[in-house]
Amino acid sequence: MSAAMVSAVGQLVALPFVLPVMVAGVLLALGDQRRARACRTLSIVSCAGLLACSGLLLGWSAGDAPAVYAMGNWPAPFGIVFVLDRLSALMLAVTAVLGLACAWYSLGGWDSRGRHFHALLQLQLAGLNGAFLTGDLFNLFVCFELLLIASYGLMLHGGGVERLRATFHYVVYNLVASSVFLIAAGLLYGMTGTLNLADLAIEVAAAPAEDAALLRSAGLLLAVVFAVKAAVLPLAFWLQGGYDSASPPVACLFAVMTKLGVYSMIRVFTVVFGANAGGASDLAQPWWLPAGIATLLFAAIAAASARSLGALAAQLVAVSAGTLLIAVGTGTAQGLGAALLYLLHASLAGALLFLVCGEVVASRPGAGARLAPGPRIGEWRTGLAFLFAALAAAGLPPLSGFVAKLGVLRAALEAAGAAAAWIALLGSTLVAVIALARAGSILFWRPAATRSGPSEPPSRCSRSQPSR
Amino acid sequence: MELLVASGIGILFGTGVYLLLRARTFPVMLGLTFISYAVNVFIFAMGRLASGVPPLLREGPELHADPLPQALVLTAIVISFAMTALVLALAVALNAATGSDHVDGRPEGPRS
Numbered sequence: 001m002s003a004a005m006v007s008a009v010g011q012l013v014a015l016p017f018v019l020p021v022m023v024a025g026v027l028l029a030l031g032d033q034r035r036a037r038a039c040r041t042l043s044i045v046s047c048a049g050l051l052a053c054s055g056l057l058l059g060w061s062a063g064d065a066p067a068v069y070a071m072g073n074w075p076a077p078f079g080i081v082f083v084l085d086r087l088s089a090l091m092l093a094v095t096a097v098l099g100l101a102c103a104w105y106s107l108g109g110w111d112s113r114g115r116h117f118h119a120l121l122q123l124q125l126a127g128l129n130g131a132f133l134t135g136d137l138f139n140l141f142v143c144f145e146l147l148l149i150a151s152y153g154l155m156l157h158g159g160g161v162e163r164l165r166a167t168f169h170y171v172v173y174n175l176v177a178s179s180v181f182l183i184a185a186g187l188l189y190g191m192t193g194t195l196n197l198a199d200l201a202i203e204v205a206a207a208p209a210e211d212a213a214l215l216r217s218a219g220l221l222l223a224v225v226f227a228v229k230a231a232v233l234p235l236a237f238w239l240q241g242g243y244d245s246a247s248p249p250v251a252c253l254f255a256v257m258t259k260l261g262v263y264s265m266i267r268v269f270t271v272v273f274g275a276n277a278g279g280a281s282d283l284a285q286p287w288w289l290p291a292g293i294a295t296l297l298f299a300a301i302a303a304a305s306a307r308s309l310g311a312l313a314a315q316l317v318a319v320s321a322g323t324l325l326i327a328v329g330t331g332t333a334q335g336l337g338a339a340l341l342y343l344l345h346a347s348l349a350g351a352l353l354f355l356v357c358g359e360v361v362a363s364r365p366g367a368g369a370r371l372a373p374g375p376r377i378g379e380w381r382t383g384l385a386f387l388f389a390a391l392a393a394a395g396l397p398p399l400s401g402f403v404a405k406l407g408v409l410r411a412a413l414e415a416a417g418a419a420a421a422w423i424a425l426l427g428s429t430l431v432a433v434i435a436l437a438r439a440g441s442i443l444f445w446r447p448a449a450t451r452s453g454p455s456e457p458p459s460r461c462s463r464s465q466p467s468r
Numbered sequence: 469m470e471l472l473v474a475s476g477i478g479i480l481f482g483t484g485v486y487l488l489l490r491a492r493t494f495p496v497m498l499g500l501t502f503i504s505y506a507v508n509v510f511i512f513a514m515g516r517l518a519s520g521v522p523p524l525l526r527e528g529p530e531l532h533a534d535p536l537p538q539a540l541v542l543t544a545i546v547i548s549f550a551m552t553a554l555v556l557a558l559a560v561a562l563n564a565a566t567g568s569d570h571v572d573g574r575p576e577g578p579r580s
Binding site for chain 1: 507
């Protein structure tokens with residue numbers, strides 16, 4: 001917050017938000033019908049720029065105290081601030097990697113199956129980056145809305161009835177969640193007179209005892225909103241339809257959206273409603289572990305019964321959300337560390353699995369991602385990529401997911417419900433391995449010998465006719 | 469005034485939730501609109517209810533209207549307006565694609 005922070009490199013903190021917004025404006029002005037080449041180049045350059053910028057910020061944030069960027073130099077409780085610490089820099093880097101992967105993969109033809117793909121992609125990246133950077137609760141709401149508005153467009157990308165239906169449900173669900181967010185933010189403002197997260201922490205800790213009930217209600221409403229974003233069990237039913245029907249590059253980017261929910265939980269419930277928050281201390285802590293266990297068990301059952309690779313990948317995203325909640329629910333520094341490593345790993349693994357799903361759909365005309373014998377997948381690299389993605393998604397030894405899951409298990413050992421957490425973690429891993437092995441053997445080793453066409457309608461992933 | 473505003477918010481929200489749980493797209497959209505109205509009035513009330521206080525800082529009066537909830541409400545109104553338009557467009561497209569106004573696109577729902 002000092003003047004020394006606002007140096008040349010300090011200005012860089014705002015860039016991950018400002019750059020994609022500006023590029024999106026230029027892309028909309030260019031129009032992707034006539035100048036498709038220019039749009040593609042600009043989008044890729046912007047994503048690469050974001051990656052370079054987030055790499056710089058990651059290196060820069062490594063040792064320092066949090067860097068604060070005050071919009072228009074208004075001091076913190078009055079103006080809007082961006083706060084960069086190691087966690088937000090890490091999330092920026094993950095988002096930038098996924099953004100570049102999404103933009104690059106879409107060049108294979110997905111971006112021309114609807115209009116304004118790249119502009120929406122940049123707006124989504126701006127929303128994600130803003131949500132990771134912001135130090136202000138209302139600004140968090142605005143960034144959520146920005147990324148959601150872009151995600152509605154992206155989810156519809158490619159057209160088709162199935163996408164339309166899934167998007168309608170997704171939009172209504174998220175609008176209700178946004179209303180709950182606004183109520184919580186309004187309540188917190190009414191009680192404390194501030195929406196800056198750091199300021200809120202001070203005000204909540206100093207609040208008189210008679211305000212505690214309202215503050216706790218506001219905090220738990222926020223927990224509900226973040227649980228919707230993170231796809232935690234009673235609020236997770238939007239996940240499968242949305243992720244399964246979205247086009248592969250979009251689903252790849254969406255893999256980080258559930259992680260945004262977990263990030264916001266970690267951020268708000270350690271900073272504002274943490275251990276020192278007076279009458280509202282450790283507010284949501286008792287809920288994370290049971291919610292995580294329930295999410296894991298439900299997602300594992302749903303993964304085992306998935307009928308298409310897309311649905312399986314969507315449920316594995318829910319499995320990772322449950323694992324993260326258990327790690328956060330342990331409430332220890334060790335658990336939080338394991339959660340952050342797993343967050344990093346699971347975002348990339350989930351994204352990779354969705355991209356592999358896109359390749360599988362492309363090489364199985366007529367059968368799509370449905371888990372049934374279909375045309376032979378000739379490309380050996382698709383199989384290898386699936387093996388790699390499956391190992392990563394299940395968290396098996398050679399890859400980093402194993403270390404992260406081991407860390408979660410060790411942290412859960414000291415938690416209150418250790419036995420249930422261990423059963424859920426190990427059981428869901430086992431089920432994920434079985435489901436992925438089953439999917440892989442059906443898709444890659446059991447080509448249909450005689451059938452010329454499928455008797456059932458193909459999976460949602462494959463119904464992606466261009467529609468203008 | 470407190471009772472009036474509080475029960476107004478409650479009735480708006482209750483109506484919104486009831487309509488939201490209908491299985492047709494148009495009532496769902498109306499429900500969302502009611503909920504966003506309720507939320508807007510709620511945020512406005514969080515700046516404390518007072519009548520006849522000046523909106524700008526001036527010499528003299530002790531009490532001033534809180535400008536921040538008004539700014540928040542303005543943002544929320546813009547967002548909910550755009551979202552209503554989007555939901556409406558989606559509902560029309562869904563109706564055109566499935567020939568039904570059921571939220572799941574089913575031809576005939578169990579009841580509306």
